[in-house]
Amino acid sequence: MTSKPIAFTLNGEAASFEGERDTPLLWALRDHFGLHGTKYGCGMAQCGACTVHIDGTPRRSCITPISSVSDQKVTTIEGVNGKVADTVIAEWIRHEVPQCGFCQSGQVMSAIGLLSTKPDAGDAEIDAAMRGNICRCATYVRIRQAIRDAAKALST
């Protein structure tokens, strides 16, 4: 590896990656940083299972080359925190959203992303923000309910 390491912030800590620069962030996270909460579902930005936050915005890590996150803040399900995250996760557990659970890291990260910018999101905004996240178990009824209740809790 001749090129210089890619430096970024991963879950609040300095991180550096020395492998292939075009490695998707997803595989860097999973195979090199041992963070397995972020999932592979399609590899082409179709399913949202790989959703992480880059500088606070939900992004599909499967199509994000690691070189593009240089100097940016990457947050995964393992590192996400704060009031919005806590509220969303609490509602997820209370509504018993997950079935197989495999899509849920991505769902939760998308929901946190939505409510971080729009704490009072309504149904149309929920649909728009979440339609990139496939759940093959079709837990959508509870996803919607959990986000509605999280929005309620956050906006009071």
Place this chain on the structure above:
Amino acid sequence: MITLARPTRREMLAGSGLILALALPIGREPADAAETSADPIFMPNAFVRIAPDDSVFVVLKHVEFGQGPATGLTTLVAEELDADWGQMRTAMAPANDALYKNLIYGTQLTGGSNSIRNSWIQMRTAGAAARAMLVEAAAQRWGVPAAEIDIERGIVSHGTHRSGFGALAADAARLPLPSSPVLKTPDRFTLIGKHVPRIDSPAKSTGKAVFAMDVTRPGMVHSAILHPPVFGAILQSFDASKALAIPGVLHAAAIPQGVVVYARDTWAAMRGRKAINAQWDLSKAETRSTETLHRVFAEATRTPGAEAGRKGDVDAGLKSAAHSIEAVYHFPFLAHAPMEPLNAVIEIGDGRADVWNGTQYQVGEMKAVAETLGLPFEKVTLHQQIAGGSFGRRSQPLMDFGRELAEVAKQSPDRAPVKHLWTRENDIAGGRYRPLTAHRLRGGVDAAGEIVAWDQVIASQSVFSGTPLEAMKIHEGLDTAIVEGAVENGYRMINHRVGVHVLQSGVLPLWWRSVGNMHTSYAIETFLDRLLELGGHELLAGRLALAADDRMKGALTRVAEISNWGGSIAEGHARGIACRRTFGTTVAQVVELSRGADGQPKVHKVWCAVDCGIAVNPSIVTAQMEGGIGFGLGHALFGEISMTEGGRVEQHNFDGYRSLRIHEMPDVEVSIIESGAAPTGVGEPGVPPIAPAVANAWRKLTGQAITRLPFSRGITA
């Protein structure tokens, strides 16, 4: 009464080793792992393990892939044990038919929506036996009669004496097994039928749940596989030079299933897979298009086929009918596309193998691995994981995946442990589909409007053709899985005949959530709707009059109540109804829809009544109905695997194989019918009624009967 043997010392050790290996039981935060890592010391049977710290482990013989057995089976034990829900933990059973077989199938297999059904008495007996021994241990320690001892929420008490389970565990372990532990009567249930929080929600909401894909082993490499581009194609030669030039790629090898690329990480393996240049021999390949197959299958239904069921005289009935109709239905191949593509970790060496996998058929998968590696079964250890969905995909009659995995292990560079991961493209274009199927229905009503003839001929592939199960499952050209729900179709029929053609194609078929019920439900409930209308019947009343049993009547009545069937609805909306019994559970659904902007059905709301006997966990029952409705709806709207002339699959990922998304998910209202009957399953029965209910509503709205699925293809402008 089921008697549960105390496991042998070897089995106990296997069990306890297993639990320790699973330092993070599902549903638990890491903080709990230390707390629960205490070695269980009381193991009264194969299912219950109690540790000195009061943790109660329930060993799960069924795979948890979302349908809820981790919570359900644990509830059954906790109920009879009078444990506190907070002290319950789960562990995965190893592959062992003697201890962990499905009591309905006789082997350790999860399917047929019967995890709770087959375990209902067994798991409660396991809990009751453990309870009796804890009580006896307390009686001896305190010198009081066992009959006077009480247990409530994990606390054993008598007068001023109180103890947790852990403190009694060592004594209890020395007692003889109770001969016939007494089970509670349902009026004494405190957990069954109540709200018990799903045990895996926390881990699955925080990214902490560990799937096979998340397992790593020291020195592990990653592999990806290139499968034949056409079903039945055989590898002639391949050139891996481009793949091997990719940094991180270690090795490429041909195995019977395709070309495998080994690499230091997944990304390199996937890139290597794409860079393989392979030549295939197509001489034995299936090169027909799905359009051709649809034609061939529909054509076959012109003759009666093997008789699956017959009542009365259909031909006479058709002749006497005042009005008759005929319809030909086309059902496409469907991929399961579980969210977690098939994958596993395998490590071989020293005449043994270890496999980390979330398999639906523990024993079958390990047999396939053992056979392929030439090892005795006992030398293959399964470390069972939770699975990211399955819908039937994680078991196959030939256990193809286990065989592929073992071949991958054989070629692994330096015999390194390997994580073998299918890409989504492997998953969607790789076969093992819900078989393409055609139905031909002919029916008629007499002058009074009564249905006097129902003739149904089905042409489909059999999941069992060409497998060791063929002799057992196919009799005189008849595979009963194909006609599931069609012979006893839920309605009283005077003249009724069901015929089957088991056809062949080079595409490998597989059971798929609700199996034959998926297509038979659609054909039956939509055709019935038309016949009822032809006979001048109201569609609910007509069904109620024909319903063959009270549970079906009950479900129809309930769904009519909660949906206010017959009440006024919004302009431009229409409703449809369907009711099916699948694997012993009856589900009735009412759908309300309108025409969406894209000209396709826009489903606004689904009402669902379910009779599954005692609902062990009402929240999970409801979730399975919601999920089953979404799954069934998505496939009815867009689900199709198609092949062009030449045999190439046209769908490779979720762009081509559309999945239901959140904005397409209707509101769902579920009502569970109160019942004292033994529980039946809920994983599959929510699926079959939804597609016909939507089609019935659509016909009401537009006059168009949809006979070709998916709707995106069957609805023509």
